[in-house]
Amino acid sequence: MKTVKLLFSFALTATLFTSCYTEVNIDDEPIISINELLNSHELWYVDINRTKGFGETPFLQIAFTISFRNGVIYANNNIVGLGDSGNGFGIDVGTYDAYNMILDVTHDIDGFETFDVFQIDSNTLELYNPNNDTSYFLEGYQRSNFDYDFVFYDNIHYFLQEYEAWEKTYTSSFGAINEFDNENYLQFLSGGNDSTFESSQDDNGTAVNNLTWHYSGIYGVGDVNGDMYLKTLTLDYDFFNNEYFELSVINDEKIELFHPSSETVYEFEGRGYIQYLKTSDTKKGKTNISLDKKRKYRKDKVENPRENTRVK
Numbered sequence: 526m527k528t529v530k531l532l533f534s535f536a537l538t539a540t541l542f543t544s545c546y547t548e549v550n551i552d553d554e555p556i557i558s559i560n561e562l563l564n565s566h567e568l569w570y571v572d573i574n575r576t577k578g579f580g581e582t583p584f585l586q587i588a589f590t591i592s593f594r595n596g597v598i599y600a601n602n603n604i605v606g607l608g609d610s611g612n613g614f615g616i617d618v619g620t621y622d623a624y625n626m627i628l629d630v631t632h633d634i635d636g637f638e639t640f641d642v643f644q645i646d647s648n649t650l651e652l653y654n655p656n657n658d659t660s661y662f663l664e665g666y667q668r669s670n671f672d673y674d675f676v677f678y679d680n681i682h683y684f685l686q687e688y689e690a691w692e693k694t695y696t697s698s699f700g701a702i703n704e705f706d707n708e709n710y711l712q713f714l715s716g717g718n719d720s721t722f723e724s725s726q727d728d729n730g731t732a733v734n735n736l737t738w739h740y741s742g743i744y745g746v747g748d749v750n751g752d753m754y755l756k757t758l759t760l761d762y763d764f765f766n767n768e769y770f771e772l773s774v775i776n777d778e779k780i781e782l783f784h785p786s787s788e789t790v791y792e793f794e795g796r797g798y799i800q801y802l803k804t805s806d807t808k809k810g811k812t813n814i815s816l817d818k819k820r821k822y823r824k825d826k827v828e829n830p831r832e833n834t835r836v837k
Contacts, residue, residue: 536663548824559623559642563593565663566648568601568613570676573661582658583635584618587801589676591663596620598630602685602801608673616800628652643684681772682720682746685713689797690725690733691780700789705768710736711793713744720744722760733797739763744773758782 557565566591585591588600589607592614601607601615610616619632628640643651648665677684685691691711710725723738725731740762747757749771756772770782775792782791 559626559628560593561605562642562644562650563623563628567668568592568666568671569663570666570671571661572664575662576659578654578657578659580654580659582638582657582659582661583656584630584632584638585652585661588615589680590615590671593621593623594624598632603687604677604680605687605795605798607677613671613673615669628719675753678756678774681756681774683712683715684774685780686715687744687799687801688778688795689799690795691793692738692793692796694729694779694794695790695792697790700784701787703787703793704765704782705784705787706789708740712738724760724762733791801835 569584570590570594571588573586587602589604590601593597594614597617598619598678599611599614599616600618600619602611602618615824620636621631622629623642626642629640630638630640632638638653638654639656640652643653645651647664650663650665651660652663653660691713693709698707707726708724708728709729710731712723712725714721714723720743721741722744723741725736725738727736741804742760742762744761745759747759749755749757754773758770758772760768760770760822762768768776768784769786770784770791773781773783778795780793782793783789784791
């Protein structure tokens with residue numbers, strides 16, 4: 526009996542030891558590094574509406590997508606050329622270093638920023654900036670499955686702002702005569718007020734820097750149910766009635782405005798493309814730097830679960 530008990534004890538001990546050894550081995554399995562994580566998707570879409578916190582990180586505030594490639598960070602900051610610029614990656618905007626789930630970025634305009642990186646799921650990252658207590662959420666895609674068209678048409682109001690002026694180049698021969706026939710230029714302003722427009726009756730061919738803006742007001746871009754490619758544009762003049770149009774994009778430099786009340790068709794071409802990246806030239810009060818354009822996000826404060834969690 527004693528011999529049987531000893532053999533049973535030995536077998537039980539061996540089983541427990543083997544079990545413990547296997548458990549430790551599982552815990553020691555390698556996990557994905559931060560660089561592997563950042564490179565797991567070619568494009569990271571900045572979901573601006575999920576931003577949490579009071580602060581702003583300028584280069585993320587204007588970017589539609591960012592990409593991490595061999596120490597260089599790329600961004601699609603403009604709607605014009607989206608999907609074509611830099612083979613879909615956008616432009617080189619700075620450098621980065623990643624280690625221990627920390628991301629350090631040196632932006633060409635905005636300088637140094639540091640982030641804690643949290644993996645939310647297989648294709649979502651949180652970048653938490655401890656210096657302004659604000660988190661940005663990024664959704665991962667490959668270029669082959671990223672819907673550039675959706676982002677383009679979902680952000681038409683930014684597209685309108687990416688030219689210093691839009692010049693009327695065509696008016697249809699059909700349609701009733703109306704007051705808008707006299708408007709030859711439109712300008713959609715970015716910056717502090719994201720919904721201001723100006724119009725000019727100066728002659729066609731006038732240099733943008735020499736335009737006189739005769740009228741101003743508030744504009745709005747709306748969706749058309751069932752047609753992603755068709756938008757509405759309302760120009761609310763300060764001292765006149767509203768003008769309402771159906772807006773179609775012909776290409777990256779040309780739009781069509783259909784005026785239902787007169788049934789007139791107009792075409793406008795962009796003049797003075799504004800690329801949001803590295804230049805700081807000022808033209809008529811419009812500065813071509815990242816701070817000049819900001820994508821809108823939720824204004825109310827949301828408590829940040831990452832606040833004060835970083836080890837200094």
